[in-house]
Amino acid sequence: MSVLQEISSDVRNMKQMENFVLFRRTNEIKEELRRGVRKSYREVIDVSWGDPHRAGVKPLSFVRQVLAACLYPELMDGDKLMVDVKQRAQRLLGTCAGGSVGSYCATAGIPQILQSISQYIMRRDGGVPCHPENIYISPGSQWALTNILKVLVNSEASPRTGVLIPVPCHSTTIISLTTLGAVAVPYYLREERGWALEMEELQRALDSAKGVCNPVALYMINPGNPAGYVQSRKSIQEVIRFAAEKKLFLLADEVYQDCVYGKESEFVSYKRALAEIGAPLSDSVELASFHTASKGLMGECGLRTGYVELVNLDPAVMKHINNLFSTNSCPILGQIALDVMVNPPQPGDPSYPLYLKETQHIRASLAQNVRRVEEVINSFPDFSCQPLEGGAFAFPRLFLPPKAIERAKEAGLQPDTFYCLRLLEEAGVLFSPGTEYGQKEGTYHIRFCIMTPTDTMEEILRRLSAFHEQFMKEFS
Amino acid sequence: MSQEAVNGVPCRGKVLTVENMNPNVKRVEYAVRGPIVQRAVQIEKELREGVKKPFTEVIKANIGDAQAMGQRPITFFRQVLALCSYPELLEDNKFPEDAKQRARRILDACGGHSIGAYSASQGIECIRQDVARYIEKRDGGISSSPDNIYLSTGASDAIVTILKLLVCGEGRDRTGVMISIPQYPLYSAALADLAAVQINYYLDEDNCWSLNVAELKRALNEAKQHCKPRVLCIINPGNPTGQVQSRQCIEDVIRFAKEEHLFLMADEVYQDNVYAEGCKFHSFKKVLFEMGPEYSSTVEMASFHSTSKCYMGECGFRGGYMEVINMDPEVKAQLTKLVSVRLCPPVPGQALLDLVVNPPQPDEPSYTSFMKERTAVLAALAEKARLTEEIFNTVPGITCNPVQGAMYTFPRITLPPKAIDKAKAEGKVPDMFYCMKLLEEEGICLVPGSGFGQKDGTFHFRMTILPPTEKLKVVLQKIRDFHLRFTNEFS
Numbered sequence: 001m002s003v004l005q006e007i008s009s010d011v012r013n014m015k016q017m018e019n020f021v022l023f024r025r026t027n028e029i030k031e032e033l034r035r036g037v038r039k040s041y042r043e044v045i046d047v048s049w050g051d052p053h054r055a056g057v058k059p060l061s062f063v064r065q066v067l068a069a070c071l072y073p074e075l076m077d078g079d080k081l082m083v084d085v086k087q088r089a090q091r092l093l094g095t096c097a098g099g100s101v102g103s104y105c106a107t108a109g110i111p112q113i114l115q116s117i118s119q120y121i122m123r124r125d126g127g128v129p130c131h132p133e134n135i136y137i138s139p140g141s142q143w144a145l146t147n148i149l150k151v152l153v154n155s156e157a158s159p160r161t162g163v164l165i166p167v168p169c170h171s172t173t174i175i176s177l178t179t180l181g182a183v184a185v186p187y188y189l190r191e192e193r194g195w196a197l198e199m200e201e202l203q204r205a206l207d208s209a210k211g212v213c214n215p216v217a218l219y220m221i222n223p224g225n226p227a228g229y230v231q232s233r234k235s236i237q238e239v240i241r242f243a244a245e246k247k248l249f250l251l252a253d254e255v256y257q258d259c260v261y262g263k264e265s266e267f268v269s270y271k272r273a274l275a276e277i278g279a280p281l282s283d284s285v286e287l288a289s290f291h292t293a294s295k296g297l298m299g300e301c302g303l304r305t306g307y308v309e310l311v312n313l314d315p316a317v318m319k320h321i322n323n324l325f326s327t328n329s330c331p332i333l334g335q336i337a338l339d340v341m342v343n344p345p346q347p348g349d350p351s352y353p354l355y356l357k358e359t360q361h362i363r364a365s366l367a368q369n370v371r372r373v374e375e376v377i378n379s380f381p382d383f384s385c386q387p388l389e390g391g392a393f394a395f396p397r398l399f400l401p402p403k404a405i406e407r408a409k410e411a412g413l414q415p416d417t418f419y420c421l422r423l424l425e426e427a428g429v430l431f432s433p434g435t436e437y438g439q440k441e442g443t444y445h446i447r448f449c450i451m452t453p454t455d456t457m458e459e460i461l462r463r464l465s466a467f468h469e470q471f472m473k474e475f476s
Numbered sequence: 477m478s479q480e481a482v483n484g485v486p487c488r489g490k491v492l493t494v495e496n497m498n499p500n501v502k503r504v505e506y507a508v509r510g511p512i513v514q515r516a517v518q519i520e521k522e523l524r525e526g527v528k529k530p531f532t533e534v535i536k537a538n539i540g541d542a543q544a545m546g547q548r549p550i551t552f553f554r555q556v557l558a559l560c561s562y563p564e565l566l567e568d569n570k571f572p573e574d575a576k577q578r579a580r581r582i583l584d585a586c587g588g589h590s591i592g593a594y595s596a597s598q599g600i601e602c603i604r605q606d607v608a609r610y611i612e613k614r615d616g617g618i619s620s621s622p623d624n625i626y627l628s629t630g631a632s633d634a635i636v637t638i639l640k641l642l643v644c645g646e647g648r649d650r651t652g653v654m655i656s657i658p659q660y661p662l663y664s665a666a667l668a669d670l671a672a673v674q675i676n677y678y679l680d681e682d683n684c685w686s687l688n689v690a691e692l693k694r695a696l697n698e699a700k701q702h703c704k705p706r707v708l709c710i711i712n713p714g715n716p717t718g719q720v721q722s723r724q725c726i727e728d729v730i731r732f733a734k735e736e737h738l739f740l741m742a743d744e745v746y747q748d749n750v751y752a753e754g755c756k757f758h759s760f761k762k763v764l765f766e767m768g769p770e771y772s773s774t775v776e777m778a779s780f781h782s783t784s785k786c787y788m789g790e791c792g793f794r795g796g797y798m799e800v801i802n803m804d805p806e807v808k809a810q811l812t813k814l815v816s817v818r819l820c821p822p823v824p825g826q827a828l829l830d831l832v833v834n835p836p837q838p839d840e841p842s843y844t845s846f847m848k849e850r851t852a853v854l855a856a857l858a859e860k861a862r863l864t865e866e867i868f869n870t871v872p873g874i875t876c877n878p879v880q881g882a883m884y885t886f887p888r889i890t891l892p893p894k895a896i897d898k899a900k901a902e903g904k905v906p907d908m909f910y911c912m913k914l915l916e917e918e919g920i921c922l923v924p925g926s927g928f929g930q931k932d933g934t935f936h937f938r939m940t941i942l943p944p945t946e947k948l949k950v951v952l953q954k955i956r957d958f959h960l961r962f963t964n965e966f967s
Binding site for chain 1: 490491492493494496497499502504506509510517536539541544547555557558561562586587588590591594629630632633636642666669671788789791792794807810814816817818820822823825
């Protein structure tokens with residue numbers, strides 16, 4: 001039948017997500033529950049995604065009111081919507097071609113929204129200039145990252161293009177690299193030191209690439225995913241200097257920049273740190289930094305909108321990047337959400353009190369969850385969690401007994417996948433295994449989203465604790 | 477931080493340069509948003525700054541964006557989407573019950589009952605089920621499985637995904653992809669990006685842009701010498717040409733694909749945009765199945781649809797899907813893996829698609845107004861298609877094939893030799909020279925035919941038929957006047 005036994009080798013080489021076996025089983029269990037099969041739980045709690053809404057966090061009212069008004073402007077006729085909602089919707093509709101969110105926008109995004117974003121970035125970075133022409137809005141930050149990687153990765157070159165990536169790392173990025181025919185060069189973050197990035201390790205990773213590939217870029221996630229670190233200014237500047245010296249293009253995935261809760265932690269953007277280093281590095285180090293509407297307090301993952309800011313790129317290269325982005329434009333609704341994200345209601349605005357209440361509630365819940373997660377996880381001798389400083393996840397380390405590891409191998413599963421599968425089966429909680437993200441050989445981790453309502457987190461921790469005790473006993 | 481870079485002063489010592497960047501990306505061009513549009517945007521800026529010009533606005537007839545040109549969205553769709561965005565509105569009695577019902581159903585299928593949650597990579601299951609049902613209904617009952625439906629970020633995303641899946645091999649074994657000339661430049665851009673071999677087959681301008689198999693054979697046989705042809709792309713109704721393929725033609729293409737073991741990519745995003753009398757949209761799948769099991773169980777195909785065109789014109793939502801037919805299960809597993817990299821398509825676009833395949837039924841409150849709006853949009857387009865062909869054919873030097881479907885006209889323009897020389901002297905392709913002059917003198921933005929491909933020595937432009945009828949009349953007259961002036965100037 002098939003003419004397609006041969007397909008792109010890049011696609012064939014893509015690793016099947018470790019999560020796949022867990023997703024499949026989750027769907028089966030949900031179906032079983034629907035059919036009335038008895039289990040020790042009534043519903044599956046899925047915290048395997050960085051998806052606050054899925055986990056039960058409510059969308060911010062102001063964003064959704066603006067979206068509704070933009071979708072169906074007749075809504076603005078009555079008194080149901082606040083004045084500032086109407087004003088924002090009207091202003092944004094005015095930026096859309098034909099006054100409709102159904103039109104295409106310019107290649108890089110709606111110009112006025114690009115302007116808003118650049119002003120937000122300047123405010124964030126204490127005044128470091130930001131030019132809208134260097135910003136591209138895309139259907140999700142990963143889309144923009146893929147486009148930038150496409151430009152960097154020469155799949156026909158020999159040796160192949162290499163990109164340094166942290167271990168552990170966001171799984172989608174790893175897969176994207178494979179589909180582009182690039183080589184991932186891992187550098188290990190030091191778990192015992194709060195997932196610190198050590199320069200000797202970066203050097204080791206770079207050295208390991210000799211003869212294997214040609215490293216052109218360094219990808220870093222800050223705040224972290226899956227690990228919940230926030231990189232210090234000092235560390236960021238060390239990385240920048242390293243990139244400058246070794247001629248590496250910097251890719252800074254900063255999508256969790258609004259999720260910082262560690263008491264000693266402060267988000268410093270790579271761009272700001274670069275500017276603070278000063279010339280000549282600040283004028284020459286090439287940097288792409290990524291942000292999104294999916295994370296932070298808004299959590300609008302389903303709108304699929306993010307952006308990249310490009311710093312110090314060769315103008316001739318920028319022209320080609322422009323062509324690449326021109327072939328598929330970004331959803332308009334997501335851009336509207338971005339505008340609200342970078343320009344939220346201010347004190348004095350009619351919608352501000354509710355906005356404040358909702359965002360404070362999310363922040364307080366997150367802080368509470370962090371406290372409880374660290375407390376509960378660290379109370380187990382065979383479970384440990386580095387201090388959670390930022391991001392949306394906990395990534396605790398599991399010290400699995402040899403019997404459990406053995407059983408996992410018999411089942412043809414990675415040990416942490418085995419743990420997650422059992423957790424799903426017996427406790428109805430879906431986490432994702434550390435294998436998905438990369439980890440030091442012989443270590444095991446699990447990742448779960450901590451941006452949930454507080455009672456959901458309590459339930460998760462209750463089920464996890466009960467299961468964990470049982471599991472450890474079984475395999476002792 | 478210095479802006480030397482932005483000002484165009486070349487910077488030494490860059491890590492990423494034009495020399496070492498991915499060479500495939502350098503070949504990516506997309507004329508629909510290319511240099512002429514960039515100049516149009518610049519002119520709009522100048523107008524806003526008060527610069528005097530012979531016109532007060534730039535008419536952007538370059539891109540198939542109906543709502544940008546004033547077409548109204550379908551009320552029912554926007555009501556449901558507003559309800560999905562802000563579910564508190566479900567308490568509002570301003571909204572009809574059928575809209576609320578659909579919104580509730582969509583929200584129930586979303587994580588946390590929010591359109592802000594990720595969905596499964598392949599798309600929300602109940603929406604894929606609805607799409608499958610719609611396809612079955614459209615195709616007279618031929619069965620469609622939701623497992624073969626992949627929702628996507630516009631049809632473009634699905635098209636690029638399939639190409640990414642299929643392009644492989646080195647040197648003489650590199651995958652060759654057949655595409656019509658003229659074509660929609662997303663295809664050429666994707667093929668350049670993937671370093672696939674583009675195999676051009678020429679549509680017959682003298683015969684209403686029809687496709688003939690002899691030409692397919694010619695193109696294929698020539699290509700076999702330097703690549704491995706494995707894919708055949710066809711856009712029906714056509715973009716930029718507007719032709720609607722006859723049923724016979726579709727059968728011939730399917731037969732050809734079977735004989736030559738080609739994967740068929742049927743781009744059918746304009747399936748509701750059919751205007752000419754005697755023309756009808758025949759879905760490739762329907763024809764395939766009506767040709768019997770010898771074909772329907774063997775020919776591999778993907779067909780594409782979108783929420784951007786037809787009567788919806790909702791380009792900004794990036795909604796779309798593909799249906800894959802007869803795909804090897806192992807290959808399909810790879811496809812499923814590949815789409816997971818995108819995480820998921822925009823959920824509002826998925827919701828919108830659900831409404832397109834599940835519109836108000838005759839017994840529902842919104843039916844009458846929905847049908848009224850839909851009919852009005854399609855009737856307006858049909859009238860504009862007719863008007864465009866009529867007026868262009870009155871201009872000596874412009875010949876225009878009937879706009880049977882889609883949203884564009886692709887007339888052939890005769891350029892005087894002196895104009896061609898002048899263009900070449902300025903380093904411009906002749907139809908780009910023509911279109912740039914039209915833009916500067918009349919503020920009308922079209923896309924030169926060279927952006928879509930055309931037979932050597934011929935020149936065209938693509939214009940959308942989307943401006944409101946009165947404005948369209950003015951645009952057509954201005955182009956007529958411009959063409960006569962141009963011909964005169966270079967005689």
